[in-house]
Amino acid sequence: MRGQTLRPYLLIMPSLAFLLLLFFVPLVQTVALAFSTTTGTGVGNFVQMLDDLDFRDSVRNTFGLVLCVVPLQLLAALGMSMMLRHVRWGRDIILWIWTIPLGISDLAAGLVWLAILTDKGYLNTILFEVGVISGPQSWLTYETPGALFLAILTAEFWRATAIVFVVLVAGVQLIPREYEEAASVFGATAWQRFRRVTLPLLRPSIQTALILRTVLAFEAFAVVLAVGGRNFPVLVSQAYLWQFTNQNYNVAACYAVLVTLVSLAATLVILIALRPRAGESA
Amino acid sequence: MADIRIESVTKYYGSQAALRGVSLDVHNGEFVALLGPSGCGKTTLLRAVAGLDRQTNGRIEIGGRDVSDLPPRSRGLAMVFQNYAVFPHLRVRDNIAFGLLMTGTAKDRIERQVARAAALMHIEALLDRYPVQLSGGQRQRVAVARALAVEPAVLLMDEPLSNLDALLRLEMRTELKAVLASARTTTLYVTHDQTEAMGLADRIAIMHEGRIEQIGSPLEIYRQPKSIFVGGFIGNPPMNFLRLPVSGSVVRLGTLILNPPAGINGPVMLGIRPEDLEVAETGAGFAFRVHVPEPLGPHILLTGDVEGQSMRVAVAPDRVMQPGDVVMLRPNTARLSWMNPDTGLALENS
Ligand SMILES: Nc1ncnc2c1ncn2[C@@H]1O[C@H](COP(=O)(O)OP(=O)(O)O)[C@@H](O)[C@H]1O
Ligand SMILES: [Mg+2]
Numbered sequence: 001m002r003g004q005t006l007r008p009y010l011l012i013m014p015s016l017a018f019l020l021l022l023f024f025v026p027l028v029q030t031v032a033l034a035f036s037t038t039t040g041t042g043v044g045n046f047v048q049m050l051d052d053l054d055f056r057d058s059v060r061n062t063f064g065l066v067l068c069v070v071p072l073q074l075l076a077a078l079g080m081s082m083m084l085r086h087v088r089w090g091r092d093i094i095l096w097i098w099t100i101p102l103g104i105s106d107l108a109a110g111l112v113w114l115a116i117l118t119d120k121g122y123l124n125t126i127l128f129e130v131g132v133i134s135g136p137q138s139w140l141t142y143e144t145p146g147a148l149f150l151a152i153l154t155a156e157f158w159r160a161t162a163i164v165f166v167v168l169v170a171g172v173q174l175i176p177r178e179y180e181e182a183a184s185v186f187g188a189t190a191w192q193r194f195r196r197v198t199l200p201l202l203r204p205s206i207q208t209a210l211i212l213r214t215v216l217a218f219e220a221f222a223v224v225l226a227v228g229g230r231n232f233p234v235l236v237s238q239a240y241l242w243q244f245t246n247q248n249y250n251v252a253a254c255y256a257v258l259v260t261l262v263s264l265a266a267t268l269v270i271l272i273a274l275r276p277r278a279g280e281s282a
Numbered sequence: 283m284a285d286i287r288i289e290s291v292t293k294y295y296g297s298q299a300a301l302r303g304v305s306l307d308v309h310n311g312e313f314v315a316l317l318g319p320s321g322c323g324k325t326t327l328l329r330a331v332a333g334l335d336r337q338t339n340g341r342i343e344i345g346g347r348d349v350s351d352l353p354p355r356s357r358g359l360a361m362v363f364q365n366y367a368v369f370p371h372l373r374v375r376d377n378i379a380f381g382l383l384m385t386g387t388a389k390d391r392i393e394r395q396v397a398r399a400a401a402l403m404h405i406e407a408l409l410d411r412y413p414v415q416l417s418g419g420q421r422q423r424v425a426v427a428r429a430l431a432v433e434p435a436v437l438l439m440d441e442p443l444s445n446l447d448a449l450l451r452l453e454m455r456t457e458l459k460a461v462l463a464s465a466r467t468t469t470l471y472v473t474h475d476q477t478e479a480m481g482l483a484d485r486i487a488i489m490h491e492g493r494i495e496q497i498g499s500p501l502e503i504y505r506q507p508k509s510i511f512v513g514g515f516i517g518n519p520p521m522n523f524l525r526l527p528v529s530g531s532v533v534r535l536g537t538l539i540l541n542p543p544a545g546i547n548g549p550v551m552l553g554i555r556p557e558d559l560e561v562a563e564t565g566a567g568f569a570f571r572v573h574v575p576e577p578l579g580p581h582i583l584l585t586g587d588v589e590g591q592s593m594r595v596a597v598a599p600d601r602v603m604q605p606g607d608v609v610m611l612r613p614n615t616a617r618l619s620w621m622n623p624d625t626g627l628a629l630e631n632s
Contacts, residue, residue: 181334182367186381186432187355196380200371 027260033253045250049258052242052251058233064149065224065234066217066266069156073213074206076157077164081172082194095169102162110226113155114140117227142231152232155223160216164209171205172198207274214270215263235259284345284358284435284468285310286331291340293326293492300326301337302492311466314497315479318489319515324472325364327489328438331470333357344436355384360434362442366425368413374400374424375409381432399431402461419450426458430465437462437469443478455481476516480504488512507619510626513553519583519594524552525623535588536568538612542620543629550629553619556583556596559611567610570595575603 037044119136139147183193221236239255286308293301308314316324330337333354382392403423480500487497496508507513513521533540576583581596620629
């Protein structure tokens with residue numbers, strides 16, 4: 001009897017231990033690191049982070065990227081999953097192609113876009129061949145912040161829209177067709193059906209996709225580093241810089257703590273904004 | 283108010299035919315039930331009328347207008363779905379208002395219509411609830427109220443009562459009949475439950491394998507089935523069929539001499555309803571051997587055989603029957619049906 005009640009816990013134990021060891025321990029260590037200074041415990045490292053020349057830029061870039069790319073990805077993924085519902089032939093192939101970026105590592109994706117967008121890249125070559133430009137153009141430099149931002153936005157959009165799409169497609173498939181049919185019988189146009197029926201019913205999936213995507217967008221690193229290098233600092237790349245280039249683990253930990261807090265806050269905002277209304281679900 | 287005219291409608295799913303040429307007129311204000319076994323094409327026909335699926339061939343007119351190529355929302359109809367399809371994210375009030383809202387109805391009119399439909403279906407107290415807070419029967423009422431609120435010219439219902447328990451079904455059936463009779467809405471009602479069809483409909487269309495086998499008033503369908511299928515489908519228990527030889531233009535059954543329609547050679551199928559038989563104490567009759575007697579209250583249902591052919595009989599509950607008993611039976615000769623055993627179709631009395 002005793003063995004019976006213990007067994008589930010014994011089976012769960014390894015996964016708990018794994019998580020605790022590899023998540024909570026580093027988390028606690030990071031926080032400890034962030035607050036430990038040469039003179040004891042304090043906020044000195046955070047002050048140093050705030051004084052970092054690239055701190056403001058990295059905050060601005062991070063939020064700018066997240067606030068632009070996530071809504072765009074949500075819109076695109078919604079559009080894609082709606083279109084896919086009307087496809088009969090080749091649905092699987094379209095699905096497969098649309099989700100290819102899921103299988104590509106961040107860094108590889110970044111390098112692909114770097115190859116396209118550098119001054120000797122494919123885009124330059126093509127534009128030169130068709131005569132749009134007369135010589136190589138640089139888009140990824142400090143002097144062209146707009147183009148650089150657009151390039152990183154494009155790369156990140158290409159790389160990570162699929163994850164939003166996959167979550168939404170799964171959600172769309174869970175909605176019985178009858179609801180939309182009922183709506184169309186009762187006079188709803190295609191837009192009204194989407195706006196009044198599909199979108200509200202998709203809210204749990206949208207919530208999941210947004211949280212997942214927003215958290216990952218705050219942590220976007222490899223693509224940003226590959227395409228933007230030092231010209232486009234973000235919070236995570238600053239953490240990397242302080243850790244490995246400046247070898248100041250304390251300030252790096254401050255950046256890491258900041259990213260964690262920002263992700264948590266974003267998750268909370270999305271959870272609250274898209275929470276089910278009272279009584280709507282049992 | 284509008285009539286529905288269905289002309290030679292076919293529907294193929296790939297090479298498989300779901301409708302094989304269906305024609306049906308539902309008159310203005312009439313209640314027609316589509317009745318048939320599962321898979322006979324009832325839902326397919328209803329969805330074609332609603333515009334949710336396009337028929338392969340044929341025309342569908344509503345109110346004299348060819349709607350074959352119109353989307354559902356332009357057809358001026360309302361529908362009650364088998365699983366209700368009550369929107370889970372909307373309160374009952376907004377569910378009922380949905381159709382009116384989509385067509386841009388004025389706010390005060392929407393309120394009046396919602397209140398009226400809710401009153402008709404006795405769900406005034408539920409207006410501020412969400413569907414998850416309702417029972418199956420209550421959701422069903424919301425689905426009907428949503429359809430009634432738009433005051434549709436045509437109302438389509440696909441097995442609206444099939445998910446309710448027996449008692450609730452009976453109650454809703456009675457209520458539906460009262461509500462729809464007073465609204466005089468043209469109604470096409472799909473069901474596989476003959477009691478429902480008989481109880482509700484002005485006319486019943488019996489469907490079988492993608493065709494309408496017979497259409498008529500409930501009593502006509504019951505009394506004069508046009509085929510062995512209809513006779514065997516309608517009635518509980520269904521009509522008995524005996525395969526009997528014709529000799530000298532008469533059919534002998536025990537000491538009975540029956541007259542089939544003239545000019546028949548070879549065997550015929552004689553259809554007799556279980557309740558159209560009585561025990562013959564004296565006079566002509568045929569011998570029926572009881573296998574299983576089931577006292578059901580209003581009558582005793584006897585399952586047995588006549589000259590080796592199985593038969594069910596409903597007799598008055600005033601006698602005790604044992605398995606193995608042999609009783610003499612006599613049919614009500616005014617209620618006999620004669621069928622061609624090869625085509626399965628009724629033989630006309632000429
Ligand atoms: N979407 C579909 N694809 C292929 N076959 C279908 C489809 N819908 C219905 N059918 C077939 O058409 C026939 C009629 O179905 P249906 O109209 O749903 O029957 P009923 O409502 O009378 O039970 C069935 O044989 C069913 O298998
Ligand atoms: Mg059906």
